[in-house]
Amino acid sequence: MAENAAEARTQAGMPAHEQVYRNLREAVLFGTLAPGEPVTIQGLVERLGAGMTPVREAIRRLTAEGALQALGNRRIEVPVLGAAALEELTEARLALEPRLAVRAAGRAGPEEVARLVEIDARLDRAILRGDIEGYLRENHAFHSVLNDTAQAPVMKALTESLWLRFGPSLRVVCGQMGTRHLPDCHKDLVRALEVRDGAAAARAIEQDVAQGMEMILQSL
């Protein structure tokens, strides 16, 4: 088991701290790291079969990105979101993501649209299947490709930071409610990109963000 983890960790010529970082990031977004869960260095050292230094670096990095929260007493946990934090996150997403959509609409070619359509198809299948992790992954992939298309690395990084913050809560909500009643304004978005209508793309994303965050907020 530990050998498996160590095996998986030692992939390409990627530094160990990078591997740990990606591992942990995935765990925050799609994995089993729940809000309020403590994250210990030693725990990760054992679980991932890595040394202390890479784990420390990965944790600091995720903390700086808002995925983890440093308590005062040198303890680290996955942040628990309250209503105020969620509303602020919603406002931040509404400030950034529609702008990215506008930029993407001005730059998307047939290839990007095809990729989005493909991802959205997998997303629909995941929903029908009731596959929560699949939904989370494909949904994130969809927005990630969209935001890449915007060619705005800074705003994309900021947006990723926001996703890391509500990721665990979204997963909890999906676990409670299943994959029904999930927002899907992706069809509208793709149509908007096809005709290069930035305003329509922004509206679609606004819808998506508002509905998704509202759903989390409802579940407190």
Next chain:
Amino acid sequence: MAENAAEARTQAGMPAHEQVYRNLREAVLFGTLAPGEPVTIQGLVERLGAGMTPVREAIRRLTAEGALQALGNRRIEVPVLGAAALEELTEARLALEPRLAVRAAGRAGPEEVARLVEIDARLDRAILRGDIEGYLRENHAFHSVLNDTAQAPVMKALTESLWLRFGPSLRVVCGQMGTRHLPDCHKDLVRALEVRDGAAAARAIEQDVAQGMEMILQSL
């Protein structure tokens, strides 16, 4: 000399990596770290008299915040901003900071206004004196207090990340042009806060952001 650095570093019961982080962050915003300058671990170890691990952690944190940039060949430098990056930064600032101003306008009391007025007075004196670092510090302090007043920790953190990104370039520009012709919409902002006019506060910040970023853009 090395003792001095070590002396200054060992202040309160603050962890070493936190000390190094603040040191480096100040250097990016107000210090002598120029765009394109390489940042080496061992160099900081010597300069600050700290161990390798704290330095590594601080660098990872700043890198995650966008203050530093990891080149592919495991080397790290202060990012050099091109026109496209600056325009994107401007858009990101315009997406976030006016919203923070609106929130601040709804929450600012006499105490916050007084603090802002005080800082702005010091800022004016620094400009008259031609004190570039003083200007940079007070200007940052002004916006920092404003953004604290907004009570939106996430959006404030994102905004700080943006400031870290253009900080070095702003300092270079000020070094070339002196402290004249600097934007100062702070008076308008304070007035807007006093009468709790969110829209006016947003306009003032928009002006400030647009003018400041335009100035950097002009200097390429």
Next chain:
DNA sequence: CAGCGCAACTTATGATCAAAATTTGGGGAC
């Protein structure tokens, strides 16, 4: 329920290994 001690964890150091960059030297072309 206050004080004490134990256990778990974090912080930090320095050593060691690996990789990248820089310098250096030789060979060839003009």
Next chain:
DNA sequence: GTCCCCAAATTTTGATCATAAGTTGCGCTG
């Protein structure tokens, strides 16, 4: 004879680990 380019050696820097030292929190005892 001078200049340039390529390759080997050196040196600088980064990555990782093992371990020591210091905190924190918790449970136990009185």
